[in-house]
Amino acid sequence: MVGHNLTILLVLVHAVFGSAYRWFNWQYEVTCESDAYIAPVDEDDAAKFLQEQFAVGSHIKVVGNGHGFGNLTQCVDQTLTNKPTYIVSLTNLKDLNIHKDNMTVTFGAGWDVDDLAQELKANNLSFNNLGVERVQNFIGAASTGTHGSGSNIGNIASQIIGLRVLDSQGNLRVISEETNAEEMKAFRISLGALGLITEITIKVQPTYRLKKTTKVLNATSDYSQMYTQIAELYKEHDRMTVWGPHFDWNDETQDWDLEATYFYSYWEPTDYMGASNCTLNYCANGCGDCVCSRQFYAEIEHFIPIEYYAEAATNYTLFQQSQTPRMKAPYNQQMVIQHRTLKGDDTYMSPVNTYNLKPELSGIFAIIEIDWLQEYDNFATLWQNQELAFEFLPRFGEIYNARPHWNKMNAPNATYIQKIFPKLPEFLAIQQRQDPKCQFVNDFLVSQLGITHCAHYLS
Template sequence: MVSPKLPLLLVLLHAVFGSAYRWYNWQFEVTCQSDAYIVPEDEAATAKFLKEQYPRGSHIKVVGNGHGFGNLTTCVDNSLTEKPTYIVSLDNLKHLSINKEDMTVTFGAGWDVYDLIKELKANGLSFDHLGVERVQNFVGASTTGTHGSGSSTGNMASQIVGLRVLDSQGNLRVLDEKHNGEELKAFRISLGALGLITEMTIRVQPTLHMKKTTKVLNATSDYSKMYQELAQLYREHDRMTVWGPHFDWDADTQSWALEPTYFLSWWEPTDYTDVQNCTLNYCANGCGDCKKEYICYDEVTDAISCPPQGVCTREFYAEIEHFFPIEYYAEAAANYTIFQQSQTPRMDAPYNHQMVIQHRSLKGDDTYLSPVNTYNLSPELSGVFGVIEIDWIQEYNNFTTLWQNQELAMEFLPHFGEIYNVRPHWNKMSPPNPTYTLEKFPKLPEFLAIQERQDPKCQFVNDFLVRQLGITRCQDFLSS
């Protein structure tokens, strides 16, 4: 059966008579139109739907909350193909079980990060690491490489110890660390290319409290000096995020003006459990009264991330996020900033407002398509990655400005990729270049072999995946 609010039969009948469903990402610059929006009631109904669609070769794309900047989750638009094309939501898969003996939580694919946090708190548990926001679907966020900051902290996917996955024929595959741990390394960050994840099991920990310290620093146009000082701070603090430097758009001079100050925060475990007050200021997301020095204490998820009400930036913005060995951090950060400033004359579209450069660190891992995989690192490197993010934020929503800034964002990887062994965050301005992808993700051939087994008719791919991963057998996926 499927959800009573959206019966499968009704959806398919609507598709026959020309009804369609248009999908958008969170800021409406990525969109596609499918024949229908499918919401199965449970895993069995999901498998049944896949079995029915396999003979037709239907295009199938699972979506969460659309919190992405690129076209990774775009469905195959029904104007491009004669085959049926569907968007699938697994929102109804909301079962959950907690095992405190082995400190794991198993849950259906419909859970969002925000709701999972509440369940863990109610049971005296915490995530070890998350991204800065909680608005995403957990499966979608983790399997695209979402992360927080910490030199001994991995991305969200590193917490995954088990999965239930349906292939394109509706066959179930159960993965865990004990029985097929090597294959689990491919599925942890699968980009939607390996099937429909219906259930996930992750490691958790007893409630963890953190002390958050925020400091205000003076900015300088001597970028080399500024970033060398930050590199030293990263050596001193395990979990640290730098929000800055900040630049404001000067409409009169058509240039970016460096703000005199910026701020950073670091987190450390604490036994203090009295007043929990980090949620009074949502600076985990760079908004609130952030440029002030303070100390707060809270449960780890409230100390490092913010709930939907703490998401202050609703305007369009373009973003890049690049990962590279942290040993290159000071030099790379300076050169990224210099390159950005050298491109200022191009940024003459209306409504530019602010540009913020953010810096984090992340522990490397052994996951096939993780942006912080350690497979091609030389022995002298630590396996810790620096992360540079640049956000171009608008004063008002304007597509011309958005597209202009995204065009510039695409140029950073070609400029710096080979120099610093850079890997972009999936779904954030990743140029489609399979040769480069193979160099930075040496396990890509093994991933593609699994992808062919899971999706022999290329039903789960889209243009982004085919071009970015070099899935040559799927080059004619629209028609074949």
């Protein structure tokens, strides 16, 4: 009851004094203002809060650490509605239970990836796959399909085998592979649309060492030749990331200069037991205790059946170069293209779902990422490059069955989303059950997913 009273007190303080809570994503270009920031002390406290807010239909947005490039986690701004609107953080839910007998770990929604990784490491356990960033909240990262690189491993959500979730009325549902396997396919990547996930259980594995090898490649403006070479390398190595080619901004010519070389890294199991290390600014594939660099940048990340990779990467690069004459904002610095792979899966809203693949395709996806890096954290340049990033999916989506990483410059087109996510109707049926008053949605979810029964959620 103490936690419940604290929550109510926080809400009342904001209501009485007319204050508000402003939320930002990690690079401050996405923001919203809510009536209050709510941090329940436990699952019961969260359920009571939801029960109270259901009566008035309050807008509720659960946030992690704000590491996103789009407005998926943006709350409904208080200037847009007459209903209460809240930011909810589950940071206090920090229970942790390690089960070495069946190699699973059950933990609360408050755990961030880095903190959880350290706990697992202390118990000689590890994840099967990690994303690049460790600053993310684990459930937040899983709920958007975050991943590393590996043709035979899935994204981090594929490790989830059970969870506890509260619907908008505060009712608890326990979902697992054993009791309701089909619904688990919806909840693994829920986009925050299906309720407050308070706890999850994931598969883990014994910690083992990987040897990282990095090699240099020569770049060429014959992009088809360059990407055909990379495609062959992916046949040789399972866990591999290609960092490049790199283009440097030339202020005098107002054009991109192609760097002469770029590099790729691959990881292999090893029995080496000496000192370990890793690349300083790259944390994927569980490479160790890394410190990742931070700066403003725009980014797209598209998942494409690997059989289309060489042609798609060539055309993506040519298209990016064709945008150059419009890059007039100051402080462009570098444009980097990165390439990875990922195993397809059977999860409703996963960017690597295999539901609509042609039978001759392998079910492995290539990942093409383009990063527009800036010399300074300048909003004019950031917004210019984000506008350029939005153009790729309309240009290449239909051609290559491209799927965007959630919250990374998605084009708001529900018709296309239905095509690349054939299980969307099943997902929306669960969404309507979990959130009948559309309290968990925002403009991104309504427009992206085409949630017709939420069309008037602001009224």
